[in-house]
Amino acid sequence: MKIQANSEAIKTVIHSIGTEPARLYCIRCLITLGLILGLTVLSFMYLSLNPAALFTSEALSSLFGFVGRFFPPDLSDDFLRKIGAGFLETIAISALATLTAAVLSIGLALPVAGRFGLPAKVVARFMCNFLRSVPELVWAVLMVLAVGLGPFAGTLALTLHTTGVLGRLFGETLENYPPAASNALTLSGAGPIDAFLYATFPGIAPQLLSYSLYRWEMNIRMATILGFVGAGGLGQMLFYELSLLREPKASTVIIAMLLLVFLVDAISNRLRRIQMHNLG
Known part of the structure; x- marks a missing residue:
């Protein structure tokens, strides 16, 4: 019932x-x-x-005919040595740009988070918005005009754009972090710098590292594209070989780019696992 x-x-x-x-x-x-x-x-x-x-x-005939000209790739010793140099150059450009941008962004995050007052916050946020609103290719063209062709221009272009992105992300991370630990040190007599270094920074460091690794993965891909405007690395080699219609050599460069992306992804994933293991 x-x-x-x-x-x-x-x-x-x-x-x-x-x-x-x-x-x-x-x-x-x-x-x-x-x-x-x-x-x-x-x-x-x-x-x-x-x-x-x-x-x-x-x-379809034109497509398969064009793709067929890229095979077999050029695996001659001399060209592979050039590929190796471009491979290392691309890694160096992306790594140096990301590291420099991360260091600059840590200092920029303090005013972005409002630690130095409202006027400094407005100016810092405007700088971040301006730097990241200009695409990397535009920065690369400007840097090539300023310092000439080569990896230095690519490094500067990626550094400027990445500083704008990471500065905003780091600032928001710092702004959203609970201030209890920092306030406790301040009340105990510590200065604002000591309170930031020993209370706030250890708490936000894992998030900052995660953001930096993510931007490094993006900068690896972007560094290969910046070579098309003369900013060095594998991208510049690819543009040069395609301009001369050397499809087998261009195929080798493309394969090297794919291997580079896979390598960086593996390194980044490994570093994230180490970070998660250390956090328990």
Whole structure:
């Protein structure tokens, strides 16, 4: 009897709720999906794009013919030595730029977090926004004009952009960190610098390291692209070989880029595991 009574009560509740809200929700989903599909079709029509052109026999023949010219890759000893030099140069550009930007961003994070008053906070946030709003390629072009072609220009370009990104991230991390430990040291007679170094910084260091590693992974990929504007590394080698229509050599450079990305990802993941293990 109790089971039957509970069943009747459940049916009464379901009947009182009704199915109208669920139907209304489904109708809204269908309307939204229809609008998205309609806008997509209109975008293709406005841009005069024809996806079917990718699958014509002429397009496929040209595509496979172009890709075929990249094989087999050039594995001669002399060229592999050049690849090795560009490989190390790309790592050095990205690592040096990320490390320099991280150090600068730690100092920039203090005013960004409001530790030096409101005027300093406004100025620091404006600097971060300006540095990160300018793309790396634009910075690279400007640095090439300033210091000439080569890895120095690429390092400066990545440093400027990464400082803007990490400065904002570090500042927000510092701003959101609980001030209890720092206040305790301050009340005990410690200065603001000592309170930051011994109370706040150890607490936010893992987050800062995580942000820095993430930006290093991005800078590795970006360093290969900056070479197209003469900023050194594997990217500059790829641009040079493609300009001379040396597809086998360009294929070797592309393979080296892929290996570099896999290597950096593995190193970054390993460092994150070490960090998590140390944190318990």
